[in-house]
Amino acid sequence: MRFSVVAFLVIYLTASTASDYCYDEGQCDPYAWGDSYPTCHPLLEAHHSPINLEDGVTRDEALEALELKGFDSVQKGQWRLHNDGHSVILEVGRGMMVSGGGLPGTYITLQLHFHWGSLATNGSEHTIHTQRFPMEMHIVNMKSNYPNLTSAMEDPSGLAVLAVFMDVNYTENTNFTPIIKALSAVPHRGQSTNVKPFALANLLPLDHMGLYYRYHGSLTTPPCSQVVEWTVYEVPVQISRSQYEQFATELFSTEEEEEDVLLQNNFRHVHPTFSRVVYASREAQLLAATACPAAAPCSGLLLLSLLPLLLGNLDPRS
Ligand SMILES: *[C@@H]1O[C@H](CO)[C@@H](O)[C@H](O)[C@H]1NC(C)=O
Numbered sequence: 001m002r003f004s005v006v007a008f009l010v011i012y013l014t015a016s017t018a019s020d021y022c023y024d025e026g027q028c029d030p031y032a033w034g035d036s037y038p039t040c041h042p043l044l045e046a047h048h049s050p051i052n053l054e055d056g057v058t059r060d061e062a063l064e065a066l067e068l069k070g071f072d073s074v075q076k077g078q079w080r081l082h083n084d085g086h087s088v089i090l091e092v093g094r095g096m097m098v099s100g101g102g103l104p105g106t107y108i109t110l111q112l113h114f115h116w117g118s119l120a121t122n123g124s125e126h127t128i129h130t131q132r133f134p135m136e137m138h139i140v141n142m143k144s145n146y147p148n149l150t151s152a153m154e155d156p157s158g159l160a161v162l163a164v165f166m167d168v169n170y171t172e173n174t175n176f177t178p179i180i181k182a183l184s185a186v187p188h189r190g191q192s193t194n195v196k197p198f199a200l201a202n203l204l205p206l207d208h209m210g211l212y213y214r215y216h217g218s219l220t221t222p223p224c225s226q227v228v229e230w231t232v233y234e235v236p237v238q239i240s241r242s243q244y245e246q247f248a249t250e251l252f253s254t255e256e257e258e259e260d261v262l263l264q265n266n267f268r269h270v271h272p273t274f275s276r277v278v279y280a281s282r283e284a285q286l287l288a289a290t291a292c293p294a295a296a297p298c299s300g301l302l303l304l305s306l307l308p309l310l311l312g313n314l315d316p317r318s
């Protein structure tokens, strides 16, 4: 009897490991997720994430800065930081809401987590001009009329994720200290620790909140559900190299009693946009087809681009 319970446990644990996902090369790398999670297969015309962002995205003048409720204040209670073997996740209670900026509803903020590379590689999920930033932060929000993620994930716009690139410079960014200090308490998969709430706005590119890109996509981890309204901010936040290294070298994808495997390069490959439209916010500057910086209003640019025609130069190469 005891033996069969043990045998069952061994089979169960083996099976659950086999169907779990990871970022290592071989059988469990992101390209192979579809074998265990059919909804992760990047079929033709599927709306998967992340994507590469390129020049020429469509301007939508109605996309203004999102309304972030509660992000400025310090929430009551305790937040919880958790290493799930794929990332570190900060669960932030239920006091914050996201709306506006063209989102189809009001969303309640659930958690944020990070994607990173290694000492030698950058690890953002989205890319700009195929370039990866060192890190990317995802703030995950669920449409507020749903009681839980399971039901929100039946709605194609059930989730709204705010993506913030993180770049590295020489200055320590103390706004990230509460999270980075807590990393040492959750080095292994399955570990959690309390984090005293702080104003979440501190982690955002506050001077550039009107500059972003919007598209419809998926979760970037299994089950890869195509239920996400993505907001990808154009301007990264900055942390120091040593802060970056604490993500890249002090966290493990393995449990305490297992042999250590560093948790690194936890990003999914980029997917084709297919016929999806990527929108630029009203103020986005980098990639919009009709970017009109204040210094060079659109009417002026239009006139300049028409000049060869007006002058009768019909050379198609011009
Ligand atoms: C990685 O990030 C650094 C720092 O932002 C940047 O200078 C470099 O070009 C990036 N490398 C790649 C291969 O994208």
Ligand SMILES: *[C@@H]1O[C@H](CO)[C@@H](O)[C@H](O)[C@H]1NC(C)=O
Pocket: 147, 148, 150, 151
């Ligand atoms: C999620 O909410 C739905 C609808 O109220 C409910 O039927 C379901 O049991 C809930 N699922 C979980 C995992 O709580």
Ligand SMILES: *[C@@H]1O[C@H](CO)[C@@H](O)[C@H](O)[C@H]1NC(C)=O
Pocket: 169, 170, 171, 172, 173, 237, 238, 239
């Ligand atoms: C480096 O990051 C700090 C902290 O976010 C920021 O204040 C500073 O402007 C950045 N420096 C450069 C050169 O980007």
Ligand SMILES: [Zn+2]
Pocket: 113, 114, 115, 138, 220
């Ligand atoms: Zn993510």
